[in-house]
Amino acid sequence: MTPHQTRNILICSGKGGVGKTTLTANLGIALARQGVRTAVLDADFGLRNLDLLLGLENRIVFTAQEVLAGSCRLEQALVKHKQEPNLALLPAGNPRMLEWLKPEDMQAIVAMLAPSFDVVLIDCPAGIEDGFKNAVSAAQEAIVITTPEVSAVRDADRVIGLLNTHGIKPIQLVLNRVRPKMMANQEMLSVNDVTDILALPLLGLVVEDEQVIVSTNRGEPLTLGGSRSPAALAYSNVARRLQGEDVPLPDPAKMGRGLRAKLSRLIKTKIF
Amino acid sequence: MASQLLLATAASQPHRLSLAAAASATGSLVAEVGYALGALPPRGEWLSEELVLATGDWPLTVADLRELEPLLLRRGLRLVRVEAPAPEALVAAASLGVVTQLQRPGDGAGAAAHEPTAPTEPQGLGLTIHQGTLRSGDHLQVEGSVLLLGDVNPGARISAAGDVRVWGRLRGVAHAGCQGNHQARIVAMQLRPLQLRIAEAVARGPEDLPPRGYAEQALLVDGAIAIEPAEPIWGLPD
Numbered sequence: 001m002t003p004h005q006t007r008n009i010l011i012c013s014g015k016g017g018v019g020k021t022t023l024t025a026n027l028g029i030a031l032a033r034q035g036v037r038t039a040v041l042d043a044d045f046g047l048r049n050l051d052l053l054l055g056l057e058n059r060i061v062f063t064a065q066e067v068l069a070g071s072c073r074l075e076q077a078l079v080k081h082k083q084e085p086n087l088a089l090l091p092a093g094n095p096r097m098l099e100w101l102k103p104e105d106m107q108a109i110v111a112m113l114a115p116s117f118d119v120v121l122i123d124c125p126a127g128i129e130d131g132f133k134n135a136v137s138a139a140q141e142a143i144v145i146t147t148p149e150v151s152a153v154r155d156a157d158r159v160i161g162l163l164n165t166h167g168i169k170p171i172q173l174v175l176n177r178v179r180p181k182m183m184a185n186q187e188m189l190s191v192n193d194v195t196d197i198l199a200l201p202l203l204g205l206v207v208e209d210e211q212v213i214v215s216t217n218r219g220e221p222l223t224l225g226g227s228r229s230p231a232a233l234a235y236s237n238v239a240r241r242l243q244g245e246d247v248p249l250p251d252p253a254k255m256g257r258g259l260r261a262k263l264s265r266l267i268k269t270k271i272f
Numbered sequence: 273m274a275s276q277l278l279l280a281t282a283a284s285q286p287h288r289l290s291l292a293a294a295a296s297a298t299g300s301l302v303a304e305v306g307y308a309l310g311a312l313p314p315r316g317e318w319l320s321e322e323l324v325l326a327t328g329d330w331p332l333t334v335a336d337l338r339e340l341e342p343l344l345l346r347r348g349l350r351l352v353r354v355e356a357p358a359p360e361a362l363v364a365a366a367s368l369g370v371v372t373q374l375q376r377p378g379d380g381a382g383a384a385a386h387e388p389t390a391p392t393e394p395q396g397l398g399l400t401i402h403q404g405t406l407r408s409g410d411h412l413q414v415e416g417s418v419l420l421l422g423d424v425n426p427g428a429r430i431s432a433a434g435d436v437r438v439w440g441r442l443r444g445v446a447h448a449g450c451q452g453n454h455q456a457r458i459v460a461m462q463l464r465p466l467q468l469r470i471a472e473a474v475a476r477g478p479e480d481l482p483p484r485g486y487a488e489q490a491l492l493v494d495g496a497i498a499i500e501p502a503e504p505i506w507g508l509p510d
């Protein structure tokens with residue numbers, strides 16, 4: 001048997017509020033449901049909320065801080081998900097950790113997780129400062145998440161450049177909050193516009209879905225209940241593609257089924 | 273002067289083939305290389321399998337390189353570097369993954385005949401080839417001219433004392449002649465910059481999309497930056 005290799009995957013975006021934490025939580029659950037032993041590591045020490053999204057806030061006793069200080073064992077700090085035992089969360093410590101945390105500390109945490117997990121998802125903080133650098137140092141591969149907005153794409157581009165200098169490979173892209181109708185009407189950057197600039201393989205397309213907000217507030221990631229909402233399906237597909245399965249990407253043009261979308265597509269079809 | 277083949281004297285060294293002036297030959301570049309390699313002693317009597325090709329003033333295209341490949345392979349040789357004065361030749365070689373080096377006038381075939389000229393010119397001398405896309409926040413700065421094999425993304429900057437040539441899409445900020453060279457140009461496969469600067473002049477990029485499939489160049493006309501279709505031949509600044 002080949003030696004067990006843990007994949008440490010960084011989930012980052014540069015810009016805040018594009019869906020890093022939501023993706024981490026949903027992807028974690030989706031992977032766990034597919035039988036992958038998954039740990040989610042909250043590297044956003046300043047503004048932690050991965051525990052909230054997973055609905056595990058009230059179960060936290062110890063955090064990464066105590067583990068690093070040696071005042072508890074790793075197993076004590078890990079919070080197992082109640083419905084998906086394959087998933088565990090290592091909570092972030094208090095925001096003061098930012099002052100002393102070093103890249104080596106992150107590497108140490110990831111090394112401790114390696115023997116008992118197949119995949120470690122690292123939820124990166126927004127920005128490209130120390131918190132980002134700490135998180136990058138612990139990862140080998142990355143998922144960059146962005147939305148079809150110029151500012152988010154610009155920040156993602158910057159982050160990809162930084163990931164490249166850290167030798168992170170492969171880097172894959174998830175495009176979040178896609179509105180097919182607006183794309184069809186060319187009121188929003190298209191999938192092509194985004195991939196054109198970022199030049200990364202597309203790991204997933206997640207459509208704008210109100211269910212995401214509902215599930216976030218409830219602390220039950222969408223992928224948990226086997227929801228049939230489009231976003232839940234998209235997240236599970238991301239998880240499957242991440243494991244090398246060949247799942248075709250949806251065509252956003254076909255998602256906008258309205259007559260207006262069809263007509264405007266017809267008008268805008270370029271003939272050379 | 274005929275083409276010169278300098279055999280490697282050590283195993284770690286490549287052979288070096290400097291082509292004669294294109295005007296003095298009758299056949300194609302491939303024929304000329306084939307002819308020059310005829311002087312090669314039988315296999316096993318030489319030390320290296322690597323070959324450096326200095327093309328001189330020959331035009332070199334991707335098609336030429338592809339034709340050369342089997343020719344060299346038959347002789348057990350491998351092309352490791354192309355030296356040429358023309359950027360087109362370097363781009364062709366680089367696009368096939370061959371290491372390239374700018375050949376300055378005075379190098380190569382004629383080097384023995386006259387003293388190599390020292391690079392005394394203040395700017396415009398030398399071409400830096402950079403491979404890879406510049407992403408937002410990146411800033412590539414170059415002493416001479418620069419040839420970028422990749423895109424300049426929005427938010428990225430590229431500046432050179434000489435020309436800026438982008439073998440890709442220019443969507444960021446480009447500054448040619450950043451030390452005051454008014455002759456400097458900016459050339460791109462797709463010119464769609466946020467901002468262009470040549471010497472002290474600054475211009476915003478055009479609002480509308482550029483024509484598809486046509487390379488464009490920006491240069492100073494009466495102190496203002498103008499955009500026009502790129503010349504098919506990119507000359508090196510002299």
